[in-house]
Amino acid sequence: MKQNFTVRQGALDGVEAFLSVAQHRSFRKAAAELGVTPSAMSQAVRSLEARVGATLFIRTTRSVGLTEAGERFLARAKPAFEELVAAGELARELGQRPTGRLRLSVPPAVVPILLQPLIASFCRAYPEVEVEVSAREELVDLATEGFDAGIRLGQFIAADMVTVRLTPPFSLIVVGSPAYLTDRGRPERPDDLRGHACLRLRRSNGALAPWPLSSNGRAVEIAVSGPLIASDFLTVLGAAVDGVGLAQVPEPIAADLLAQGKLERVLEPFAPKVPGVFLYYPDRKQTMPKLRAFIDHVKSERARR
Template sequence: MLPANLSQLSAFSAVARLGSFGKAGAELSLSTSAISHAIRTLEERLGLSLFNRTTRSVALTEAGQHLLERIEPALRDVGKAIEEMNDFRARPAGTLRINTSRGAGQLVLMPIVPRFLALYPDISVELVDNEGMVDIVAEGFDAGVRFLNAVPEDMVGVPIGIPQRFVVVGTPAYFARHAAPLQPDDLLSHECVRYRFPSGRMYKWDFEKDGVRREVDVPGRVTLGDSTMEVQAALAGVGLAITLESVVRQDIDAGRLIPVLEDWSMSVSSFTLYYPRQRRLKPALRAFVDLLREARGEPGLA
């Protein structure tokens, strides 16, 4: 029997980890058909089925689970060895994959990525936005970006940008029909744009003033799962929305939106880039972290 090659084993590992031929292809920069061909060839060489496939799911067979457990350590060692080859380059190279919330991507990553690409022409950057948290290690990301309070404890965090503040906004036309709320409980008589987390939990609006915290389960006929659409709904006059002040600063300055309850505005930490504490940093990530630290006037990594 001919031995399986590394590309077939890498495809097998990616499909097993991600549970999808399409996601595995995206991670490996291959088409779904190429991934399917690699798995089919591997199964033919072994004379075994490695996956149980249905139209909705892909699951490992017993033989597939055994193979995955045996090859994963070796594949990790090969990946580390290849990454270490970058240490012999004059400048970092490779692809940097970062998982981010959409707001963080727009506000703090996109302003710095063009400079990073100009400094390191051999590095490619892939930003993938998710409103919910993902396991960056399991999903094959080098790093993630979220607010500090959402960063897992076993991760190293690097602050990006300045602390943020939430603000409640509505259009002038809306406030021509409704009196502006003066305290958080006044929102109970307003039309609000509600937000549901990917987990299914509804977001209750948070407020703070002089050390007093308030949480309001606001009413509203529109519920969304995307922060960008929340702002769009507010601009369309659907109701009040709560969002980061930096996201709507231009709309406020232009008079398209009016902020209210500003003395109750909730401040949050700055966005934070995070990565596994125990993982050896690939050169591309190290270069990106150093650029972030430089922008904040901090020393780079040793």
């Protein structure tokens, strides 16, 4: 049967006083150490003894000693109290300067082109911060899964998140390899995609993503078909380079391959604009120094470009 364990309110009251008296074997010296009066120290210990239900000290006019109950209480309470003090110091340190582990949830495609340069310069600037990057496509609940921040396309970020822009707006472009386009021809209009092998993405909710396009200034979504379904942009991009089919991807991740001639754009007049990529996190009031340092670093790096 499940049992509920709770710490009573005030259960730790008097423990520090007890430990100080046990160390000095003197109420007067313990009171001086903690900056209280001897009578206050005595009252704190008496209250603790009442809650424990046992006498912890043997008191005489000349000395203070521990009872058997006091010895047993000291053996368990001292290391536990020291652990609480150490935990408080660690939490205080994390709250006062950039240190500890910074956990980021990011899509795989942004790691090589956007995040790696930021991480490298940030780690050099803040060697006491340990950066952990979880690269996956699905959206996560930052608080539930213990992440400090995430990076996503702006249209996928919840309205209650605080955001920091990482890139300007860019286009979602349709690309294919020269070999594929020579063999299958170049689509000229969105309707032409029905005759092409289109590489598709499956969203984290299990649905197949249609291709968003812009037609006469109007946003449209085209249901495409093809030989490959993947969960991330890098996979469909690689398949497009290999000539498997056409892929629709964010322009920045295809820029190098376009410059190298490994891919070519098609349907350029119909490429929709998206808001860009953003760093996002829950609440300004809850921002720890490690995350604040990363945010400031991101802003500084953007200003230098």
